[in-house]
Amino acid sequence: MEGLKEENLKETRPKAKINEDRIWLSPPHMGGEEKALITEAIDSNWVAPGGPFLRKFEKVLSNFVQCQSSLALSSGTAALHLALRLLGIRQGDEVICSSFTFTASANPILYQGATPVFIDSELETWNMCPNALEQAVQSRIVNGKKPKAIILVHLYGMPAKLGEIIDISKKYKIPLIEDAAEALGSNYKGKALGTFGQMGIYSFNGNKIITTSGGGALVSENPDLIKKALFFATQAKDGAPHYEHSQLGYNYRMSNVCAAIGVAQMKVLSERIRRRREIYAYYEKHLSVIKGIEFLPEPKGFYSNRWLSCILIHPEYIKGVNREQLRLRLLRHNIESRLLWKPLHLQPLYRNFPYFGNKFSERLFERGLCLPSGSALTKDQLDFIIGIIKESF
Known part of the structure; x- marks a missing residue:
């Protein structure tokens, strides 16, 4: 919790040097040929x-x-x-x-x-x-x-x-x-x-x-x-x-x-899909036990490649922790994560164009975080990421 209370924590103060040991969000994964x-x-x-x-x-x-x-x-x-x-x-x-x-x-x-x-x-x-x-x-x-x-x-x-x-x-x-x-x-x-x-x-x-x-x-x-x-x-x-x-x-x-x-x-696409879905399932198994963390399930008849594993953080259940604080906490441990997409109707380039909806995407942006999802992630790396997140709550 100590790191999450630092409201002015800056990205320029990572705990670990950002180098080849960094856990990236979704890096390329070569197949061998x-x-x-x-x-x-x-x-x-x-x-x-x-x-x-x-x-x-x-x-x-x-x-x-x-x-x-x-x-x-x-x-x-x-x-x-x-x-x-x-x-x-x-x-x-x-x-x-x-x-x-x-x-x-x-x-x-x-x-x-x-x-x-x-x-x-x-x-x-x-x-x-x-x-x-x-x-x-x-x-x-x-x-x-x-x-x-x-x-x-x-x-x-x-x-x-x-x-x-x-x-x-x-x-x-x-x-x-x-x-x-x-x-x-x-x-x-x-x-x-x-x-x-x-x-x-x-x-x-x-x-x-x-x-x-x-x-x-x-x-x-x-x-x-x-x-x-x-x-x-x-x-x-x-x-x-x-x-x-x-x-x-x-x-x-x-x-x-x-x-x-x-x-x-x-040649390895089917295996990459299998592994991305496996990573999503691993995150869901170990993090859904935390009240206030929500995952996106598949409706019946829908099949996702789970390109990125994303979570929503509901601050009404987890006081003092939001998605930006968690992102910075992960960054301090040399782990890349990313906020969900900022809706285009909020972007300076597009904010004056027509928009229809109830601002649900804005709530997703305010609460969502993409976790490392690369198909080369090891179990040790996943456990390390999950451990940091659990410590944060």
Whole structure:
């Protein structure tokens, strides 16, 4: 308790030196074959945004999520931007987006000159609230601004309430894009997240459940959309013997070297999911006994990859301890943790855009903490983290 009473505790005063011994929140975890495949890519001179590993990675990814077409790209943000471009989103349009998420979910809306309309979360999954979504759609239609797309985020790997949200999407004929950046390997009633909407996106950033060092992917059951996305992702070069360009394109393609890492990582993805879920279960078993600590359970039919294990701390039950004090206490012991996402409707960049909800995501931000969840965590490390948390209470 002593450390938690220091209200002015600064991050510049860690107890341990932050070095390679630090317990990170979600570091990359190599599977063993990455180095050999990278060497193979270099030896073959396929180091550009094209090559056999790129094609193989896309095929393996499509097979894993059971989706017809996929396109490997430089980032999940690039994938989301291409999805909006393919739907014809342009200046003056409105696009609905989850508010409780990372800024990359909404930034591509601004890339296209469109206006984001933010939707609050609901209690059971922390994802987009269907009631607030329909309220927003009806309100924008009354104002003569029917939204052109819905960007639905599956936060921390937990599926959103897809049944209700898909019904709203179909009812009002608004295309659905799934931001499954954090949710590769999660599913809703047995079907992979990212494959329910017109398009879905994944991220392979270094902190995700698998990584390509940096990268992302766009998936769709419509191969024509993926073919068009490839055109835009490779600078929109027209079919001519010279460089001819009639449309704006981007340099968004993944490199063959990064794809080689991805091929190796896909081989261990199922094991990574199993281990992340195991870590979540271990935290829940040992910390749920503390009154005032709450976990996010899976509703029936929902399957989360448990990318990050998150807790809510209720100060009304635990006097003198809040999520920021606990974060600083962990930091003093060289343990990285992180606050839950600050809702986008509270961010300086986005606070003047439309928002619909009851501020539930704000309460999540005020009380939530992400615990170290990397799949390479050992039992000793988990016990150390849990011990620090128990001591704090």
